[in-house]
Amino acid sequence: MDTFKAHLNKFIKITDEEYASIFSFFKELEVKKKQNLMLSGEICRSMYFVSAGCLRKFFVNEKGTEQTTEFAIENWWITDTFAYERQMKSDFCIQAVERSTIVVIDLQEQELLLEKHPVMERYFRMIYQRAYAASERRIRYLYEMSREELYVHFSTLYPWFIQRIPQYLIASFLNLTPEYLSEIRAKLRS
Numbered sequence: 001m002d003t004f005k006a007h008l009n010k011f012i013k014i015t016d017e018e019y020a021s022i023f024s025f026f027k028e029l030e031v032k033k034k035q036n037l038m039l040s041g042e043i044c045r046s047m048y049f050v051s052a053g054c055l056r057k058f059f060v061n062e063k064g065t066e067q068t069t070e071f072a073i074e075n076w077w078i079t080d081t082f083a084y085e086r087q088m089k090s091d092f093c094i095q096a097v098e099r100s101t102i103v104v105i106d107l108q109e110q111e112l113l114l115e116k117h118p119v120m121e122r123y124f125r126m127i128y129q130r131a132y133a134a135s136e137r138r139i140r141y142l143y144e145m146s147r148e149e150l151y152v153h154f155s156t157l158y159p160w161f162i163q164r165i166p167q168y169l170i171a172s173f174l175n176l177t178p179e180y181l182s183e184i185r186a187k188l189r190s
Contacts, residue, residue, distance in 0.1 A: 002019075002023075003051040003052070003074065003075070004023065004026075004049060004051060004103050005019050005023075007049075007075045008022070008123060011122070011123045011126050011127070012119045012120070012122055012123045014117075014119065018117065018119075021116065021117065022113065022117050022120065025105060025109045025110070025112060025113040025116075026049075026103045026104060026105050026109070027103070027104045027105075028051070028101065028102070028103050028104075029101070029102050029103075029104055030099070030100075030101055031053070031096040031099070031100050031101075031102060032096060032099055033096055033097070033098055033099050034095060034096060034097075035095065035096045036093060036094070036095050037055070037094040037095065037096070037102075038080070038090060038092070038093060038094040039093050040059060040060065040090060040091055040092060040093050041089055041090070042089065042090060043083070043087060043088060043089055043090070044079060044080045044083035044084045044087070044088070044089075044090040044092075045084075045087070045106050045107070046079065046084070046104050046105065046106050047077055047078075047079040047084060047104070047105055047106075047110070048072065048077065048078050048079060048094065048102045048103070048104055049075075049076075049077050049102060049103040049104075049105075050072045050073055050074055050075065050076055050077075050078070050100060050101075050102055051074065051100075051101040051102060051103055052074060052100060052101040053073075053074075053096060053097070053098045053099055053100025053101060053102070054071060054072065054073045054096070054097040054098045054100060054164065054165065055071070055072045055078050055094055055095065055096055055097060055100060055102070056068050056070065056071050056072070056078075056094070056095055056097050056169065056173075057069050057070040057071075057072075057078055057079075057080065057092050057093070057094050058092065058093055058095070058172065059091055059092050059093065060093075065172075066172055067172055067175070068169055068172040068173040069092070069173070070173075071097070071161065071165065071169075071173065073160075073161075077127060077131070078094060079094070080092045080094075081128075081131075084107060085107075087107060097165060097166075097169065098164070110124075141153060142175070147174065147175075147176055147180065147184065148184050148187070148188075150174050151170075151174055151176070151181065151184050151185075152188070154170070154173075154174060167181060167182070167185075
């Protein structure tokens, strides 16, 4: 079964015929490792669903360092929601961490999709609610936990990230230097 269809069916029930119509509003793309889907300063025109692979969202801070704010692996969405909803320039970049297969929709197509298939309103509401809840938890963890606790929590909750995401990107996501993350990992191994 198609990855995207299986994902939709976790939230809404649709027939094969409805799915064919729904999917016609999306584009499926293959992207190369390190391929940029959006650069800072560009208008955020699209939302990306990961069928296979991994994407990340990041910005370049005042020191010129890339700061990863979000990852998206299989069955996750990623965009700059604020800029996407307003069709304005983004302060973020979105890049493929791995060779990936993604499903893409732009705001105009999404609006047409929602008119034709109102059940997709429920789907997107549920996706946004989950994303917002995850964001709230991450903010709390950043305030409450030490850097070591944050890494242990992250590696326990998402062990597959530790296996497939380069250490320097995990460090960036956890707001650590790669060197400090290496120290934490060495300390935990001993």
